[in-house]
Amino acid sequence: MLSLDVLHVNDLVLGERLVSEYDEVRETYVTDLERTSRRVAEIVTGSPRRVLVEGHLAHLVTARELVETTLVLRCNPVVLSQRLSKQGFGRAKIRENALAELLDVCLIEAVERYGPDKVTEIDTTGKTIDGVLKEALGVLTEGKRQLYVVDWVTQLEAEGVLDEFLA
Numbered sequence: 271m272l273s274l275d276v277l278h279v280n281d282l283v284l285g286e287r288l289v290s291e292y293d294e295v296r297e298t299y300v301t302d303l304e305r306t307s308r309r310v311a312e313i314v315t316g317s318p319r320r321v322l323v324e325g326h327l328a329h330l331v332t333a334r335e336l337v338e339t340t341l342v343l344r345c346n347p348v349v350l351s352q353r354l355s356k357q358g359f360g361r362a363k364i365r366e367n368a369l370a371e372l373l374d375v376c377l378i379e380a381v382e383r384y385g386p387d388k389v390t391e392i393d394t395t396g397k398t399i400d401g402v403l404k405e406a407l408g409v410l411t412e413g414k415r416q417l418y419v420v421d422w423v424t425q426l427e428a429e430g431v432l433d434e435f436l437a
Contacts, residue, residue: 272410275317279325282309297360307331329380340380340388341406344420346395347372347435365435372422372435381417390415 283289288306289299310331314321323332329340345353347368354364370376380389390409394402408414426432 272320272407274320274322276322276324277310277313279306279310279323279327279331282306282313283327296362296366298363301327301331303327303330307333311336326376329376329383334384334388337384337388339390339410340384341409342377342380342389342391343402344377344391344393344395345371346393347422347426348431349395368435372426374420374422377418377420386417389417391417391420393420 283301283306286309288302288309290302291300293300310323311333314336350371351364351368354367377391392402392405423432426435
């Protein structure tokens with residue numbers, strides 16, 4: 271198994287109050303990306319081991335030179351919306367996250383920041399944690415990469431539910 275330290279970006283942001291404001295409409299804190307980036311760099315460069323930087327903002331707060339590989343975990347927007355709803359997130363936050371997933375926002379941002387040679391996507395929809403972990407380990411240990419394999423727009427259009435996300 272890999273010997274890594276794990277840095278949970280959301281825990282870091284909340285624990286060290288690396289926020290710029292609270293967004294009442296979206297019912298969420300707004301991360302101060304500049305301060306968070308500096309703190310992530312301090313933690314990663316100061317660690318004696320490799321660090322897995324985890325979270326939906328990881329690609330926005332980790333400098334290119336500190337990254338070996340980026341895994342973008344994907345989830346069908348319908349399933350994602352259901353999960354977020356069960357967790358008690360508000361409608362605006364659910365919509366924002368589902369649209370971001372539908373439009374590949376995190377994937378595109380990661381590729382723009384790190385280049386396609388450092389990015390792989392894994393569709394987690396319907397998979398167990400062990401299944402996703404196996405795929406992730408395949409990328410990290412064997413270089414099994416895949417990019418641009420998820421197409422939610424085409425899939426949701428075929429299922430007749432795309433308009434629900436675009437309305």
